[in-house]
Amino acid sequence: MSKESILNDIRNGLKESVGFFAHGKDKFILESWVVDSFLKNMSIPFAKTDLVRGDDPPDVIFFDAQFEVKEIPDKGRKRHTEYKEALARANNATDPAELLEEYSPKDISIEEVYDRVYFKAAELAEKKYPIEFRKNLDLLFYINWRDIGRIVEKPFPDVTPLKALGYRSVSFLEGYRSCVFCADTKAPSFLHVQPRIIYRTIP
Numbered sequence: 001m002s003k004e005s006i007l008n009d010i011r012n013g014l015k016e017s018v019g020f021f022a023h024g025k026d027k028f029i030l031e032s033w034v035v036d037s038f039l040k041n042m043s044i045p046f047a048k049t050d051l052v053r054g055d056d057p058p059d060v061i062f063f064d065a066q067f068e069v070k071e072i073p074d075k076g077r078k079r080h081t082e083y084k085e086a087l088a089r090a091n092n093a094t095d096p097a098e099l100l101e102e103y104s105p106k107d108i109s110i111e112e113v114y115d116r117v118y119f120k121a122a123e124l125a126e127k128k129y130p131i132e133f134r135k136n137l138d139l140l141f142y143i144n145w146r147d148i149g150r151i152v153e154k155p156f157p158d159v160t161p162l163k164a165l166g167y168r169s170v171s172f173l174e175g176y177r178s179c180v181f182c183a184d185t186k187a188p189s190f191l192h193v194q195p196r197i198i199y200r201t202i203p
Helices: 003-020 027-041 079-092 111-129
Strands: 050-052 059-064 065-073 106-110 138-144 148-152 167-176 179-185 197-199
Touching: 027 050, 027 065, 027 138, 027 167, 050 079, 050 111, 065 111, 106 111, 111 138, 111 148, 111 167, 111 179
Parallel strands: 065 138, 106 148, 138 167
Antiparallel strands: 050 059, 059 065, 167 179, 179 197
């Protein structure tokens, strides 16, 4: 493959990302992508048509699951701007090597993820979702942080305070990793798993 062909592939991929995160884009596209990735990591069989637009809340309905999707990004991160800048660099490049960037993955702890999830879930409980909504919502967080390598699972946090907020379930997605922190007895059966990270099996 020639250098120009490689550059065109990179540019086309970045154009898709710019469009995906564009302001004013139908947010159901991103929300359903998060649920899609979460289910794939969990090895749950489904068809695209099984993901149905909800009434916000919930954002995405998957049979008896009612997913409310929230993103937890790096502080100050603006993905649309990032991709636009990356596309500009790609358009100006004459060699794919010009686009190489240093990648320094970092380990984070599951406690760090839990703390951010709990803070956001508690904030939503206080400001947005009364208890009658929470008891029927499956809250799903999209963890979108830069350069995550490994998530260290031990010690696993005590999720009792999160469970006490009254959501039907609380989970997160990070790349090829999914985790259900807590799920009450009325939550969909596929969410009744041990609170641990589940990794997608790549064929």
